[in-house]
Amino acid sequence: MKAMIALTVAEGKRLIAKAIVRTPEVQRALQGGKILLKGGTTVSAVAEELVGMPLLISGRVSPRGFKATRIPCDAPHAMLIEGSEWRKVDDELPEVVPSLGENDAFVVGANLIDAHGGAAMAVGAPLGGRPGRVLAGIQAQGVPILVAAGLEKLIPGFVGDAVRSAGRNGVDFSMGMSVGLIPICGQVVTEVEAVKLLAPVQCQVIARGGLDGAEGGVGLAVWGEPADVERLFLLALGLKGASTSGAGQSLYECESASSTCKGHRACIYRSPGLIPAARDGSADRGAALR
Numbered sequence: 001m002k003a004m005i006a007l008t009v010a011e012g013k014r015l016i017a018k019a020i021v022r023t024p025e026v027q028r029a030l031q032g033g034k035i036l037l038k039g040g041t042t043v044s045a046v047a048e049e050l051v052g053m054p055l056l057i058s059g060r061v062s063p064r065g066f067k068a069t070r071i072p073c074d075a076p077h078a079m080l081i082e083g084s085e086w087r088k089v090d091d092e093l094p095e096v097v098p099s100l101g102e103n104d105a106f107v108v109g110a111n112l113i114d115a116h117g118g119a120a121m122a123v124g125a126p127l128g129g130r131p132g133r134v135l136a137g138i139q140a141q142g143v144p145i146l147v148a149a150g151l152e153k154l155i156p157g158f159v160g161d162a163v164r165s166a167g168r169n170g171v172d173f174s175m176g177m178s179v180g181l182i183p184i185c186g187q188v189v190t191e192v193e194a195v196k197l198l199a200p201v202q203c204q205v206i207a208r209g210g211l212d213g214a215e216g217g218v219g220l221a222v223w224g225e226p227a228d229v230e231r232l233f234l235l236a237l238g239l240k241g242a243s244t245s246g247a248g249q250s251l252y253e254c255e256s257a258s259s260t261c262k263g264h265r266a267c268i269y270r271s272p273g274l275i276p277a278a279r280d281g282s283a284d285r286g287a288a289l290r
Contacts, residue, residue, distance in 0.1 A: 002223040003233045004206070005195075009216045011239040012150040012191045017045035018235070019194035020107060025144040025187075029105040030081075036089070036100060036138070038131050039077035040109030042148040044245035047079055051086045055079060057246035059124055060253065061111070064269070065175025066124060067253040068260045075247030078131065093134045100143045108135075110149040110184055118159030119147045119184045124168065124177035124264055132182055145186030151205065152216035154190075159183060168265050173274040177264035191218050199232040200224060 007015060020026060029035045037043050039055035047055050056077040059068050076088035080096055089096050100106065108131075110119040123132045139145065155162060163181045171178035195203040199222075207219030222229055244251070254261040256269045268275050 001226040001229040002221060003229050005220045005222060005233065005236045006207070006210075006214065007191060007218055007220070007236065007239070008210075008214050008242075009150055009152050010244050011236075011242045012152075012194075012218055013042040013045050013148075013245065014239045014242045015191055015198075015236065016042055016148050016150060016189055016194045017049050017245075019197040020046050020146055020148055020189055021049045022197050023105075023146060023187075023189075025105045025146060026107070028103060030083075032083075033103040033105065034100060035081040035104065036096065036106045036143075037079045037081070038106070038108040039079075040148070041244050041246050042109045042150065043107050044247075046107055046148060047086075048245055050081055051079075053079070053086065054245050054247050056250040058129070058250070059122060059179075061122075062176075062253050064253070065177075066122065066179050067176045068124065068264070069250040070252045070254045070260060071249040072260065073247055073249040075250060090130060093130055097134045097137045097141065100138065100141050102142050102144065104143050105146060106138050106143045106186075107146045107148060108184060108186070110147050110153055110188070111181070112155050112159060112162055113147070113149045113153045113188050113190070114155055114157065114159045116158065117188055119149060119186065119188055120159050120163055120181040121184055122166070122179040122181055124179045126168075126263065128180075128182055135182055135184070139185055145184065147184055147186040147188045149188055149190060150216075151190050151192070151208065151218050171266040173268050173276065174266040176267055176269065177261065178266040191220065195220065195222055195232060198235065199228040201228050201232060 044055040056075040080089045111122040113119045166181045201224030204221045
């Protein structure tokens with residue numbers, strides 16, 4: 001039997017979250033290990049699947065560019081799960097990371113992935129903020145790393161080239177903060193891997209993008225035994241209309257002079273004078289900032 005599935009970006013994130021919970025790494029960690037989640041909208045959906053609690057969303061790419069949250073809130077950005085208990089560990093990462101090992105799991109999102117298994121996370125704060133300061137340590141601990149990233153993050157070429165082209169410094173002006181990229185070495189889980197984790201079926205991407213909310217979405221062809229295909233199709237159908245996961249207040253993005261963007265560099269919203277004059281002199285700078 002064959003079926004075709006169309007998912008918006010938000011729906012794809014929810015599918016990926018359901019699949020990550022089913023991975024051997026997470027299932028093993030649930031039986032006696034620890035799971036560390038680093039906030040992002042897809043990983044927040046994982047947190048909802050595991051403990052019913054969304055995560056604080058810090059950085060994001062919005063229509064205005066590379067932005068951060070505007071309203072600090074008490075929701076965890078980094079969450080540690082042990083058994084049926086969870087706790088916020090945003091301020092404890094240097095202590096938590098050395099305690100993790102091969103029977104634990106770390107789930108993180110990515111801002112870009114490539115076709116070769118590469119992934120990277122964008123950072124706009126010095127040293128990558130609190131997560132950036134410990135990411136190398138997590139990778140050095142030998143902790144299984146799951147990278148939750150939808151196919152809207154797929155780039156042409158190699159992540160390494162993108163890493164070399166980015167950077168917080170040396171940027172003259174940027175839509176939002178200028179960012180650098182930190183490579184992440186782990187198992188990338190996209191919608192395709194998610195489908196295969198959730199059912200013993202074959203899967204192929206047959207469409208990308210769309211309109212009316214499906215921009216960045218994905219079309220999949222799925223085939224296999226009838227019972228498996230039907231079960232997967234019904235699961236995907238149940239995700240229709242899904243919203244982006246994240247602690248409510250943290251979804252509001254920073255504005256000029258807000259406390260959360262004071263360390264951002266090259267942001268045209270903080271320093272309108274950085275905007276280059278249009279060649280024909282007709283640009284409406286005010287409109288660009290609204």
